[in-house]
Amino acid sequence: MAEFDTISKHLIQKYPDDFASFTLGREDVEVLAVIDTEQFTVEARQTDSLIRVRMDGEEALVHNEFQTTDSTNPPMPRRMAGYIGRAIEHHGLTIYSNVIYLRPNAGRRDPGYYVQEHLDYEITIRYRVIRLIEIEGQRILAAEHSGLIPFTPLMKPPEGMASDVWLQQCIHTARTRPIARSSRADYLAGMVALSELVYESETISAIIFKEGIMDLIRESSLFQHLTQQSRAEAREEGLEQGIEQGIEQGIEQGERKSTLEDILEVLDIRFNMHESHPISARIAAIEDLQRLKQVLRSAVQVSSLEAFEHMLDDVVP
Helix, strand or coil: CHHHHHHHHHHHHHCHHHHHHHHHCCCCCEEEEEECHHHCCCCCCCCCEEEEEEECCEEEEEEEEEECCCCECCEHHHHHHHHHHHHHHHHCCEEEEEEEECCCCCCCCCCCEEEECCCCCCEEEECEEEEHHHCEHHHHHHHCCHHHHHHHHHCECCCCCCHHHHHHHHHHHHHCCCCCHHHHHHHHHHHHHHHCCCCCHHHHHHHHHHHCCHHHHHHCHHHHHHHHHHHHHHHHCCCCCCHHHHHHHHHHHHHHHHHHHHHHHHHHHHHCCCCCCHHHHHHHCCCCHHHHHHHHHHHHHCCCHHHHHHHHHHHCC
């Protein structure tokens, strides 16, 4: 998730007005500052973004938390309660808190609130759940909210439009925006990286080639930062790999996570199997992507959870 955190924070730093207006659903928002969240917390987890704004003559905070998948340890409501509580303690302002889910299948079970029901000690903390797949992407492209355009491939395409056509339309819009070349390069680098959450690498590569934007992406300061980040992580793991290999590995890891989520979702839908079931840990231990895809096919085809578990005995020693 570090890569997507970096992209999201970079775009919010550059376009805070767009994100504040988008999450609040109103245009009359004056952005005062983007707050460095590292300044007020020593927790292992830090909020993704805090924007100080003024609305109706009063100052407030807009908190945006980006998620690629559902948070289970701890659950998202508990995490948000902690984030919101620390922000209120430190700043003493009204806070408008949002969780923005990037993957299409994420966030469907997030209730949007944390509740403690205990006699006279009831606590309720509410936040807004925003699933990008439920946002009309064409509306964002037409509105020209600059900071949100790199996220449009993750949004709902126009009805009847094929996903690859939608992705190309988003990339073409980013490529042809009348902005500085450096900003356009960051746009495209962020959009391409985010697209890996949803689209096949072959589809992305074909559109990059067709639009002729690879050289522009390489110029991007965001691309260079992500490349350095990838190299640093590789050094920590004792690996040596080039930029292209790092990108390919990132794509494969993203596909593996997506396949794992699909398996658990199928098992939940077909057999009401929750993520806490011991089988989930066995599936998560499978590193090989092709083997995971085999397990996904079996999850769709088997007649019972017991039959699936027997199949798993043959796949996972």
